[in-house]
Amino acid sequence: MTATPSTSTTAGAGRRIGIVAAVVAVLAVLVGAVAGPEHRRLGPQTTGDPALAERVRAAAGGHDGYRSLAVAEVTPTTVTTAGLGPADAGAPFEIGSVTKTFTAALFADAVTRGEVRPDDPLERALPELAGTPAGAVTLASLAQHRSGLPALGATAAARSPATTVNLNPYSSTTTAQLLDDARTAAVDPQQPPTYSNVGVALLGTALVRAAGAAGYPQLVAERITGPLGMTSTTFAAGDAQIPDTAVPGHRDNGRPAPRWAGEGYLPAGSSTFSTVDDLARWARAQLTGAAPGTGALTPTAQDDPGTSIGWIWVTSGATGADGARHPYVWHNGGTAGFSSMLALDRDGGRAVVVLGDTTAGVEPVARTLLFGTPPSDGGAGPLAWAPVAVAALFSLLALRRALREGALLPIADGLLTAVFGLVLLWNRGPWSSVGGWVWGLVLAPAAAALAVAVVRGRTLPLCRPGHAVTAWAGLGFSVLLVAVAVWAG
Structure with missing residues (x-):
């Protein structure tokens, strides 16, 4: 007979994954706030008249x-x-x-x-x-x-x-x-x-x-x-x-x-x-x-x-x-x-x-x-927030894949797509209006996805049977996206 994990064992593993993901997500927000893109503001120093x-x-x-x-x-x-x-x-x-x-x-x-x-x-x-x-x-x-x-x-x-x-x-x-x-x-x-x-x-x-x-x-x-x-x-x-x-x-x-x-x-x-x-x-x-x-x-x-x-x-x-x-x-x-x-x-x-x-x-x-023309508020327009939306979507999809996919390659594909979004956001985000904490918030699901992938990865196959070609092709395309984003940075 093949042993089947008990419900309590599965629930315990799920709790451990949830705790690890939550801790990593919180740390990611902190990293973004401390080391993320700079909110550009006119400095307080003054010289001259x-x-x-x-x-x-x-x-x-x-x-x-x-x-x-x-x-x-x-x-x-x-x-x-x-x-x-x-x-x-x-x-x-x-x-x-x-x-x-x-x-x-x-x-x-x-x-x-x-x-x-x-x-x-x-x-x-x-x-x-x-x-x-x-x-x-x-x-x-x-x-x-x-x-x-x-x-x-x-x-x-x-x-x-x-x-x-x-x-x-x-x-x-x-x-x-x-x-x-x-x-x-x-x-x-x-x-x-x-x-x-x-x-x-x-x-x-x-x-x-x-x-x-x-x-x-x-x-x-x-x-x-x-x-x-x-x-x-x-x-x-x-x-x-x-x-x-x-x-x-x-x-x-x-x-x-x-x-x-x-x-x-x-x-x-x-x-x-x-x-x-x-x-x-x-x-x-x-x-x-x-x-x-x-x-x-x-x-x-x-x-x-x-x-x-x-x-x-x-x-x-x-x-x-x-x-x-x-x-x-x-x-x-x-x-x-x-x-x-x-x-x-x-x-x-x-x-x-x-x-x-x-x-x-x-x-x-x-x-x-x-x-005396009325001054501009200097804030970012709606289009400036598009990179936030794109990066957040990719980051959340990466977490979803990490939790649900039954093979490593699709999870890796999702993580690389999230990296593309994060690099795009780093370079083109609305940093004239907000600070790096926004980047940290978007990073959080992707970081949690990576943690989940590490915990689950020991028991997952590389790819699902019959899906090797599409899995490797998707991974290759994501690598290309990341390379373009890094070059563009």
Whole structure:
């Protein structure tokens, strides 16, 4: 006769499994709270002008999503700065596409110097593009994002998934590669205005060639940063050129972000470092007319009823505390771990610069400082909670499998799927609103499932008879999902 476990023995084993699972689940929540993703909040530290710092805190709303901010308020005769949070407010930040305002000024200045004309085809400055669709687009269309070129060249586009996972899509594009990509780039004359980094990069490259300069950094130094005394603005064509004192950027989960460096897209802002003091000088020079190429600020094309564009600079409106609509000229920027904004109220003779060391957009802060626009609460929107729902579902399904499945491979498959969800949540969760305890709550069922699998695994077969192929295939797919999630992190 075959011995059958008694009801009391089965119940005792079930209780032991339940106790182990519960203990592990509680520990998982604690681990998440202590070591999980960071809830990004504006730090309490303050430097510079206390009154401005107080206004910045109010403008930042609930302070969620930010960590450190460096801010300047500028008039033609004064500059007031403040720093909030742990970062050194006087150190270089990555400024991203605010760099495009340098390219805009160089373009307008080159037109004044007679080096180029707005209606010049790109191939006039870059003859290696002669006979190609890209070579026929005008410099003006590049400066207005109306060239018909795509957002990125082929080399950067092949790495474009890196943008969504906070990696650097620009590192492999040299200036020579940028031109190679341009030779084969499609141009769609019917394309609506499309923000094109490759277009601005080609514009900047054409201006360098027309000026006979050694490179984009040298041209900016000769015509902009040198004359204006912007001694802390630098460009990183490679990792070795990243300033040692640069502020570290931060990802959505609060962890350090990778640096961006690369040569080909320098005119578009792939890797520019500057300080709030330098950008305040730049903003002040726009207000006073001391900057080269201030004609770039003047709109030359209409995007929609409320927005127009000059040479790269955008003009739009913001509703102020007085209820009136105020026009302002601006450009923002963002990299893997930074956000930036330079905004000019030309009618009021005022400007603001806001630099942040996270990816949370600083545009609302700038508008509030300029016009009293109601501050944003900084909270995460509904879509930000989607990774929580996905990860929680996978984690609960893993626990269900661990308790009910009669073979190890399906249980392992469920655990790996839960790992995928947890990694996804770690990298893309709503950490501007909540802390790691949410990650710990989602981890708890998966951790309990692992504990159950360990306890039950001694008595379970590898797979059910006749299900080996599907079991191994499912496991392999889950391994692939985890690999993708880890790479994306």
